[in-house]
Amino acid sequence: MLRYIFTSLVILGITTLISAQNYTEEGRYSQSSQNQKQQEGTPKKKKEKLPYPNKKRGTAIGIDVSRFLVPVLDNDRYAFEANIKTNFKKRMFFVGSLGFENVSFDDKSYEYKSDGIYARVGFDYDIFIVDEPNNNDNILFGLRYGFAVQDHGSDKITVEDPYWGDYTTSINSYAVNSHWLELVAGLRTELFNNFFLSFYARLKTKIASNNAEVMEPYRIPGFGRGSRTVSLGFSYIAEYQIPWGNKRLKNKSQSN
Amino acid sequence: MKILFQVAAIMVLVIIISCNNSDDFCLSNQQSVQASFYSSITLNDSTVSGVTITAIGSVAEDDTIYNSEVVSESFLPLSMMNDTSRFLIQILNQRDTVSFVHSKELSFISEECGFIFKFELDTVLHSNISFIDSVSIEYPSIVYNESTENVKIYLY
Numbered sequence: 001m002l003r004y005i006f007t008s009l010v011i012l013g014i015t016t017l018i019s020a021q022n023y024t025e026e027g028r029y030s031q032s033s034q035n036q037k038q039q040e041g042t043p044k045k046k047k048e049k050l051p052y053p054n055k056k057r058g059t060a061i062g063i064d065v066s067r068f069l070v071p072v073l074d075n076d077r078y079a080f081e082a083n084i085k086t087n088f089k090k091r092m093f094f095v096g097s098l099g100f101e102n103v104s105f106d107d108k109s110y111e112y113k114s115d116g117i118y119a120r121v122g123f124d125y126d127i128f129i130v131d132e133p134n135n136n137d138n139i140l141f142g143l144r145y146g147f148a149v150q151d152h153g154s155d156k157i158t159v160e161d162p163y164w165g166d167y168t169t170s171i172n173s174y175a176v177n178s179h180w181l182e183l184v185a186g187l188r189t190e191l192f193n194n195f196f197l198s199f200y201a202r203l204k205t206k207i208a209s210n211n212a213e214v215m216e217p218y219r220i221p222g223f224g225r226g227s228r229t230v231s232l233g234f235s236y237i238a239e240y241q242i243p244w245g246n247k248r249l250k251n252k253s254q255s256n
Numbered sequence: 257m258k259i260l261f262q263v264a265a266i267m268v269l270v271i272i273i274s275c276n277n278s279d280d281f282c283l284s285n286q287q288s289v290q291a292s293f294y295s296s297i298t299l300n301d302s303t304v305s306g307v308t309i310t311a312i313g314s315v316a317e318d319d320t321i322y323n324s325e326v327v328s329e330s331f332l333p334l335s336m337m338n339d340t341s342r343f344l345i346q347i348l349n350q351r352d353t354v355s356f357v358h359s360k361e362l363s364f365i366s367e368e369c370g371f372i373f374k375f376e377l378d379t380v381l382h383s384n385i386s387f388i389d390s391v392s393i394e395y396p397s398i399v400y401n402e403s404t405e406n407v408k409i410y411l412y
Contacts, residue, residue, distance in 0.1 A: 109285070109370035157362075157371050159285050159336060165315040167336035167373070169362065215364045215371075227366055 050129045052091050056136045057246055059086040060196060062239025067099070076105040077219065083237050087245070091126040095142065101221035103152075110157040113173070116150025118222030124186065136190045144182035146204065148221045151175055171215055178209040178220045182233075194241045202233040282369035287398045288331040289341075289356055289377065289406045296389035296410040303328040304347055304411065312342040312353070329405070334358055334375050334398065345409075350386035354409065357381065358398075365400055372400050380407055387411050 064081035071078045081099030088094050097120040104113045122144035128137055153173030160166050186200035206229045209220070217226035224231030295302045307327040311319045313335075321343075322330060334356060335341040342355045357379040363372055375398040380391045389410040398406060 108368070159371055159373060161286050161333065161336055163286075163311045163314045163316050163319065163321070163333045164335035164337050164341070171362075214362075216367075218367045225367065 050131055052126075052129055053131070053135070055091075055126075055138075056190075056194070056241065056243055057087040058194070058241040058243040059084065060239040060241040062196070062198075062237045064097075064099070064235045065238050066234060066236040070101075077101060077103050079221070081222075081235070083239060085124070085239065088123075093124040093126070093140070093142075094121075095124050095144070096121050097144075097222070099222055101219060103219050105218075106156075109160070111155045112152070112218050113155070114150050114152035114217060114219065114221075116148055116152070116217075116221035118146060118148035118220075120144045120146045120182065120222065122182070122184075124184070136196075138186075138188040140184070140186040140188060140198075140200075142184045142186070144184060144202075146178075146180045146182060146222055148178045148223060149175060150178075150217060150221055152215070152217055154215065174211060174214075176209065176211045176217055176220075178206060178212075178217070178223060178226075180204050180206045180220075180223050180231075186235075194243060196237075196239050196241060198235070198237040198239065200235040200237065202235065204231045204233060205229060206231070282365075283401055285365075285370065285372045286333050287373055287375050287400070288333045289375075289398060290329060290331055290404065291354070291407040291409055292329040292405050293327065294408050294410045296412055299410075301328060302411065306348045308346040310344045310346075312344055313338075332356070334360075334373075336360060336373050345388075347387055352386050352388045353383045354388070354391060355381040356407075363400070374399055377406060382409075 060083075062083045062085070064083060067079045067081050079099060079101040081097055084096045085093050098117070099119075100115075100117045102115045105111070122142055124138075124140040124142035126138040126140055128139040130137070151173050154171045157169050157171065158166055159168075181204070183203045184200050186198050188196055188198040191197050204223055206220070206223065209217075209226075212226065220226050224233060293302050293304050294300065303326060305326045306324050307322050307330075308320065308324055309322040309327075309330060309332065311321060311333065321332065332341070332343050332354075339359065340355055340357050342353060345352050345354060356377055358375045358377050360373040360375050363374045364370075365372055377393050377396040377398070380393055382388050382391045384390075389412050391410070392408045393406065394408055395404045395406050
């Protein structure tokens with residue numbers, strides 16, 4: 001988990017530095033020119049509020065590439081997640097995810113197996129306004145509702161007892177449903193034409209989980225550790241955007 | 257862009273907060289009755305020396321839980337195999353037995369610590385050949401990570 005977080009931090013740091021460098025240079029230039037103007041006696045110009053630019057619209061289909069790292073970091077688990085994102089307003093996106101996560105281990109005081117699928121739906125809002133042609137990058141904040149259903153059980157549970165003898169039992173596989181809400185913050189950048197890479201940090205809160213009394217899920221697919229009510233997650237989504245509605249947008253902006 | 261830094265800073269903050277969640281610390285999965293000795297005359301708790309307690313019917317090579325020790329409270333492990341756990345209490349050369357009749361329920365603690373049994377004491381039976389006057393159940397539940405006196409053993 002820690003390695004995963006550190007990897008995320010390093011990549012986030014690099015991304016931030018690269019982006020920051022571009023804009024810092026720009027900022028430094030505008031600041032120095034403003035200072036120069038002030039020195040010349042020009043009154044300080046009131047900062048104008050930029051309108052939201054005409055960014056590329058479309059429907060993006062992608063996969064969360066960080067899921068492929070899961071078995072590398074924890075060989076008891078493997079997971080996959082597919083994503084869809086589509087504009088439904090100028091700066092709003094409808095977002096959906098579908099994935100699965102399987103867990104299996106036998107190296108603890110109990111054996112455990114869980115197979116589960118999950119879905120997330122919600123929206124993202126882009127707050128990134130930049131006066132730069134063809135900049136389709138986004139800074140996104142959003143909300144998600146998540147739902148997971150999993151079958152989990154234990155073929156062997158051993159409770160150690162040196163005086164009376166170890167006790168062995170089992171729990172047959174049964175279904176658990178979980179629901180949660182997520183607050184997300186993300187950075188999305190267009191690497192190539194219509195090909196985007198997104199980094200998301202997710203703060204998740206479990207709102208309900210049924211049938212977890214007998215045995216809490218070791219992990220809830222898409223949520224994280226079953227014993228936690230608050231969980232943090234990350235996603236690196238590589239996606240291809242099928243453009244639509246851009247011609248109309250172009251014509252509209254030209255007529256304006 | 258200032259906003260980019262702000263977003264990154266919020267993300268880092270969330271990561272730091274999430275890293276503060278400590279991992280599970282697992283106690284022993286064996287559950288024990290906490291039984292203390294009391295004087296039947298003064299009703300005060302009493303410390304007794306030369307106490308030896310053995311588990312009757314134990315599968316362990318060494319079934320002795322306390323061996324000629326100074327004891328004021330004892331921890332007596334309950335059997336998961338049977339509904340009754342019996343103990344022989346010996347003080348110097350005198351002997352008595354205490355039997356706990358209990359029910360159990362499998363309980364999941366955490367991913368790392370696994371399972372335990374929660375016990376509920378139904379009855380305590382005892383012999384009064386030598387030194388036990390009476391026995392009372394104070395708190396019938398034996399719960400993981402809970403240190404509560406379950407039983408009082410009154411001695412003559």
